[in-house]
Every structure is written in structure tokens, then in C-alpha cells.
Amino acid sequence: MAIPRLTDTERAAALPSLAGWTHEPARDALVKHFKFRDFSEAWGFMNRVALLAEKHDHHPEWHNVYNRVEILLTTHDAGGLSARDIAMARAIDAL
């Protein structure tokens, strides 16, 4: 079952409601940078996102250096952004 990629119109409609998430055109992905007090706090956050990822069966590409976390969301099966990325971004922001 193919997951449909968001149209330009759908993406443009969703983006303004996702605070801090930017669209990376090269990957058709959502990217957000997070900064925490220290590694412990960053890791606590990442563990919560890991649980969300398993629950949504939708996993981020992410990078961590000490207190900084960068999350990139895209849907490989769709070749770009899908509704699953928007849902995941909202779930992360709701933590």
C-alpha cells in the first residue's frame, strides 16, 4: 500500500501550524532543532520520541550531540512528506 505524498497545497496548509519545523526541499522533509540543558535531558526527550516512533511505526532520522537534537521527518515509502510526518511532528510537539 503506497502512502501518498503531500501535494504542495497540502504541505503549505500544514506547515504554519508546526512551530519550529522547517521544510527542507532537497529531501521534502520536516526538520526541527531542539536544545536541552544537558545530555540527560536531551536523552529523556529522545526516549519519549522513540516510544512515539514505535507507536506510530514511523521513525525519524535524527542526530544528537550532547544537549542538541536534530530531527528530520520524511516518508521513504512516499518519496517525501506524507500525513504521517505531520502527525509525528504534532505528537513530538505535544510531549
Added chain:
Amino acid sequence: MAIPRLTDTERAAALPSLAGWTHEPARDALVKHFKFRDFSEAWGFMNRVALLAEKHDHHPEWHNVYNRVEILLTTHDAGGLSARDIAMARAIDAL
């Protein structure tokens, strides 16, 4: 207290004993790629590395996509590889 950067001789002596770790000259860093069965297994590994990082007070730069983990070790205070990176690489491999 400055952490001394490894000399070329020290680095060359340490590398052969670190299976799978490669030296990235541009960053003077150690890099290793890990592949797991799925995200759950990758995350289990990353949690164990996170505990090591806190214990050693030495944190990796790392990237995860589903079942793949890339770890980069370098010592910012030393401007490159130090004995702390070698110790951390050995501790990760001992997991």
C-alpha cells in the same frame, strides 16, 4: 585542564585494535556504523551507549535511522582524538 590530543604515533598504535572503527581525518574522529534487526534493537543499543556516555562523561555525535546507527567520537576540548575516545570506543565494543 586541557585534554591532550593523540599524536599521529599514538593514534596509529590504537587504531588496529578498534575493529570496525575508521579514522576520519577531516574531524580527527573515530567513526563506526552499526546495523541492527530493527529500531527496537538499535534503540536498546543506543540506550546502553547513552549510559556509558554519562558514566564516562564523554558523549558521542551520533545519528540514527531506523535500524542503523552511526557513532562519531572526538574530543572537542582536545580539538581531535584523545585517549577518552579510544576508551569510549572500547567500552562501546565491549557491550
